[in-house]
Amino acid sequence: MKKLLWIGVVVIVSVIAARQFWLTGVRSAPIQYRTAVVERGPIVAVVGATGTINPVTSVQVGAQVTGKIISLHADFNSVVKAGEVIARIDPSLFQTRRDQAAANLVNAKAMWSKTRTELAQRKRELDRTQTLFQRELVSQNDLDMATTAYESAQAQLEVSGAQIKQAQALLDTADLDLKYTVIRSPVNGIVIARNVEVGQTVTAGFTTPNIFLIALDLTKMQVDTNVSESDIGGIREGQEALFTVDTYPQVDFRGVVRQIRNAPIIVQNVVTYDVVVEVDNRDLRLKPGMTANVSITVARKDDVLMIPNAAFRFFPSQSASVGQRMGESGSDVVKPLPGASPQGPHASGGSHGRKTVWKLTDSGDPTSVLLQPGISDGSKTEVVESELREQDKIIVGIAIPQGERKANQLPPGFGSGQKSTSSRDKGL
Numbered sequence: 001m002k003k004l005l006w007i008g009v010v011v012i013v014s015v016i017a018a019r020q021f022w023l024t025g026v027r028s029a030p031i032q033y034r035t036a037v038v039e040r041g042p043i044v045a046v047v048g049a050t051g052t053i054n055p056v057t058s059v060q061v062g063a064q065v066t067g068k069i070i071s072l073h074a075d076f077n078s079v080v081k082a083g084e085v086i087a088r089i090d091p092s093l094f095q096t097r098r099d100q101a102a103a104n105l106v107n108a109k110a111m112w113s114k115t116r117t118e119l120a121q122r123k124r125e126l127d128r129t130q131t132l133f134q135r136e137l138v139s140q141n142d143l144d145m146a147t148t149a150y151e152s153a154q155a156q157l158e159v160s161g162a163q164i165k166q167a168q169a170l171l172d173t174a175d176l177d178l179k180y181t182v183i184r185s186p187v188n189g190i191v192i193a194r195n196v197e198v199g200q201t202v203t204a205g206f207t208t209p210n211i212f213l214i215a216l217d218l219t220k221m222q223v224d225t226n227v228s229e230s231d232i233g234g235i236r237e238g239q240e241a242l243f244t245v246d247t248y249p250q251v252d253f254r255g256v257v258r259q260i261r262n263a264p265i266i267v268q269n270v271v272t273y274d275v276v277v278e279v280d281n282r283d284l285r286l287k288p289g290m291t292a293n294v295s296i297t298v299a300r301k302d303d304v305l306m307i308p309n310a311a312f313r314f315f316p317s318q319s320a321s322v323g324q325r326m327g328e329s330g331s332d333v334v335k336p337l338p339g340a341s342p343q344g345p346h347a348s349g350g351s352h353g354r355k356t357v358w359k360l361t362d363s364g365d366p367t368s369v370l371l372q373p374g375i376s377d378g379s380k381t382e383v384v385e386s387e388l389r390e391q392d393k394i395i396v397g398i399a400i401p402q403g404e405r406k407a408n409q410l411p412p413g414f415g416s417g418q419k420s421t422s423s424r425d426k427g428l
Helices: 002-027 092-134 140-180 309-313 316-323 402-407 416-427
Strands: 032-037 039-055 058-062 067-072 085-089 182-184 189-194 210-215 220-228 240-245 248-267 270-280 291-308 355-360 366-376 380-385 393-399
Touching: 039 270, 039 366, 039 380, 085 210, 092 140, 140 182, 220 248, 220 291, 248 291, 270 291, 291 309, 291 366, 291 393, 309 355, 309 380, 309 393
Parallel strands: none
Antiparallel strands: 032 393, 039 220, 039 291, 058 210, 067 085, 085 182, 189 210, 220 270, 240 248, 240 291, 248 270, 291 380, 355 366, 355 393, 366 380
């Protein structure tokens, strides 16, 4: 019994010694940092967006009357001139209406001539009645009746004149409808879409049917891009833009920002604005409807100090946990390095837009440096005001040697009660 007791004591002491040795090894593990050198050179800030290539000016040609298409005189890619006939609608019905309107006009003019003759007759009767009344040969009632008949004939002549104008207007309308059966190109350009076939009936109702889409000039194109509201403040007219299309992935096309449209585009609470980029397309390689990946240059500086953006995401309290994870009680305790804020990575921003990065000194210790960031190209950021100098080493992360990773792993079956601690160590 006493022998078994001694064996148990020896086992317990051995376990405690092994555990203490493992913890001491973790605490003494050196911290190795991944660093980047402060560089000097040019930096270009760009705004990325996706857009669609469209003609600068395109005209939709429709039909103003309803009817059946009897002939087409233009097709896809046809070059047309202003006034050229490109389609015809069956004119039979409109010709009939025009003939009817012309006959109504002739009838109205004849009625006006008849009314004018009657007016002349009523005038003679009135003059004769007035002469007889002066000789007291007719009564006052006869004079009144003759006057009324004359005035009535005058009014009827005015009605006939109005009927002539109405008939003329109906004839003009019928002529226009007949004229609209011949569809002509309104501009010089090239047909990029044809939406009807011969024999198809087009209906001109509340919306004009679209028969052709004619682009004015395909040698000048534009890219309509959607720029987010967070980036629109840096866009200005005249800025340079580069873009690529899937058809020519290795070719960089150049353009210039021509217009920034103020109308917002809201899709699922995401607000964007249409930025129009003008492009020269003399070689006609760009086609309408192509998708363009656009990069708009919003700022450019030469010979400035630059640091990687990863430096802003580093916080030394994370690295301190590698060598100072275990406290005396065996629980997880994170001890920040001297000068590190206890509020975590969000404390990197200083007042007036300043930010904190960490420089590696010659002794291998990190030290905080306050700086004013400038423009960024997405991977590097300009340093405007700071104590940093060219070739200084900036900490961007932690490098844990492979040997230390293995040392941090518990032996199988050892420390079953430290499951949570072991899992966190592996996460480092």
